[in-house]
Amino acid sequence: WDTVRRVSVPKFGGHLTTEEAFRDMRINFGWAFGDLSELGSVVDSFAEGQRLTSVQFIVTECYPLAVVLKITNGGRAVMRYMLPSEMWLQTVIKIAGDDTERVYLKVCLPREGHRGTELPEGTESWSKLTVLDVTGNNMKTVRVSDLLHLPHFESLHCTGNLRLFSPPPEISVLGGQGTVAYLREAARTGRMNHQIQLMTIGNGESGKTSVVSALQSRRDCSREIHEDDRTVGIAMSSWRPDPDLPLEFIVKDLAGQAVYTMTNQFFLARRALYMLVWRVAEGDDDHERRQSELKGMIELWMDTLQMRVPGASMILVVTHIDKVSEEEVTRQCEWVKDVVNAKLSAMVHADGHTLPLDVSDDGESWRLDCLRGEGVSGLRMQLTAMAESLPWYQELIPGPYLDLWYKVQDKTAEDPEGNRWLEWERYRQLAEECSVGGVNLGIATKLLSELGVIKYFGHVDTVMSKPYDSLSVLEGTVFVSPEWIVDALKGLIRHDRDALILFFSRFGGGMKRRSSLTGQAAESKRWLRRGCRLL
Structure with missing residues (x-):
């Protein structure tokens, strides 16, 4: 029946x-x-x-x-x-x-x-x-x-x-x-989850790193970010917006240069809050070109989120508001709002069976001057309120699943090479030691990957039914630390190609015996091994 x-x-x-x-x-x-x-x-x-x-x-x-x-x-x-x-x-x-x-x-x-x-x-x-x-x-x-x-x-x-x-x-x-x-x-065994991923997205040099720095500062201000200090790949940190609240943000500041477009998508997750940052356009030269680029960036990120994490929660933030008049900021914000709402309307009409993005404040942008702290406190309170309203905040995670996460973290921390990944068979054995087996192994792997504490790129249902020796490298690998993946990609992909070439060409000792490697050369070689694992 x-x-x-x-x-x-x-x-x-x-x-x-x-x-x-x-x-x-x-x-x-x-x-x-x-x-x-x-x-x-x-x-x-x-x-x-x-x-x-x-x-x-x-x-x-x-x-x-x-x-x-x-x-x-x-x-x-x-x-x-x-x-x-x-x-x-x-x-x-x-x-x-x-x-x-x-x-x-x-x-x-x-x-x-x-x-x-x-x-x-x-x-x-x-x-x-x-x-x-x-x-x-x-x-x-x-x-x-x-x-x-x-x-x-x-x-x-x-x-x-x-x-x-x-x-x-x-x-x-x-x-x-x-x-x-x-x-x-x-x-029966659940423990409340108080962590929410906060991801900053947008074009390069739009002020994402300054926004994160100002939010985390007790003075609501950021230092001036030098061009050489631009984010490489993803900058990760943790942040508690209010010491009296259990809420903790796992902040992932995604670099905005085009070279990182594909790798950024590895880290998009449903259980996250997205902060789309843009900067005001200054001057009258090439006004139409800048508007076209901004419109393209906004639509690209909205399409990407809708494709990868339908219904994701997003808030817009505009920076460098001190560079133009208040009237000009208002005009540009209204234009961005129209772009966002037009895109949302198109999403709804294109697919009535998919939840559209949840954009805060009907597409209004929060206005920030990160150097002087203007608007930072209000944005911090808004992010806290949004995070606490998400269905993922304070959800119960089964205790054995969290035990599995802690166990694999401990095991990989002992690796003398610093490798933060496990082969699937070893991961399965550790799961059984935590009483996570059968269908629960698939559930736990999907959930922990969605929470962003591990990363598994295979299909759990498929891998559990295949012989271990027939698995591809990605199917047979559980990445225990997202930070490890970020570090590996930093050695392979950078917005400054010359700096990347210089980094590796400087150390001809990369092919020497391990005992003769300098510290930087050894790190270079480790990066190459990490990259080979990912590729």
């Missing part, structure tokens, strides 16, 4: 009244309709003496005021029934009766037209509920804690709900029983 066919709901013109629609349904399809007083005929339609020990209910919406209820028993369609929308749960409970032991409830609300965003009060606390399927709806909340207290509950199917974050999307794709297994483990 785990397989239920989706009901095909007929569609009618938008000019029918509810009464006309009910009459049309009765004439053309023979479906019953009415109020709770008519339920006797529905119950009597079951074979005489048949005991309802396993009942499947499929609720599909046909009109804003009515739902179609399909009832099956033992895989056989028994009855279709139309009833008012607000009464369907009471109807289901009454039909099930006292003898029913197992109930499969499937809710299918069409994507077009009116859609519910949550189940009726009492659904998740119905003691007979065994399987709940809300796949492909528009649910915002499912009361998970209530479901886990049900005596017979064993499976939750909830993929395809764009606004549903509990259970996490990367967990729900594992299937009904896998989802429930994760939720039970999190409820």
Whole structure:
């Protein structure tokens, strides 16, 4: 009884009244309709003496005021029934009766037209509920804690709900029983996650590093960043915006030069807050060209985020506001706002089945003068509020998953070569020592990678079913430290090509015996080995 066919709901013109629609349904399809007083005929339609020990209910919406209820028993369609929308749960409970032991409830609300965003009060606390399927709806909340207290509950199917974050999307794709297994483990051993990734994105020399420096400064000010101090690859740091709060940002300042475009995408994650930084255009020369470049940058990053992490949260920040008049800053901010909102509108119309980016303040930009500290305090408070509102903040992470993370960190820290990666087989052995095996290994690997504490580029489901000796290098490697990947890439890709060539050509001793290598040459060789592992 785990397989239920989706009901095909007929569609009618938008000019029918509810009464006309009910009459049309009765004439053309023979479906019953009415109020709770008519339920006797529905119950009597079951074979005489048949005991309802396993009942499947499929609720599909046909009109804003009515739902179609399909009832099956033992895989056989028994009855279709139309009833008012607000009464369907009471109807289901009454039909099930006292003898029913197992109930499969499937809710299918069409994507077009009116859609519910949550189940009726009492659904998740119905003691007979065994399987709940809300796949492909528009649910915002499912009361998970209530479901886990049900005596017979064993499976939750909830993929395809764009606004549903509990259970996490990367967990729900594992299937009904896998989802429930994760939720039970999190409820039993879970520890709250207080870390949120904060990623700064934008063009090179737009002021991203200055914004991060000012935010982390007690004086709200940044030092002036020299051209030679521009970010190489990604600069990583941790930051607590308020010592009285448990919130901690893991800051990843992504370099903005075009050479880093591909490598930056390695680090984009759903569980993150994105800060898109741009600088005001100064002077009147090439005004149209600068606007075109800025528009291209904004649209490129919005497209990239939407492709890699649909629905990500983003805030805009404008720097160097002291370089032009306040009126000019306002004019440019309004222009950027129009660009952002036009892009968001295009995203919504292009794909109604993907959650669009969540842009703070309707596309308004926070105005900063990082050298004088203007606007920094307000931005810090806004980032804190946004982080605390994210569904990932304070979510429960199963204890064994965190134990696995700590264990692999400890093991790789002991590596004399400084390698911060593990071969898959060794990683699997460590996971088993932490009681993370089977389906939980796949869940833990996906979750820890999404949190940004490890990085795995393979497909967990595939690698677990393949012989170890048939795995590719990336499939067979778990990178334990994102910082390690950043350092490896710094030795391979830089916006200053001459500096990169000089770095490696300076040390002809790179091919000598290890004992004769200088410190910098040894580091150069380590970088090359790291790069070979990544490439």
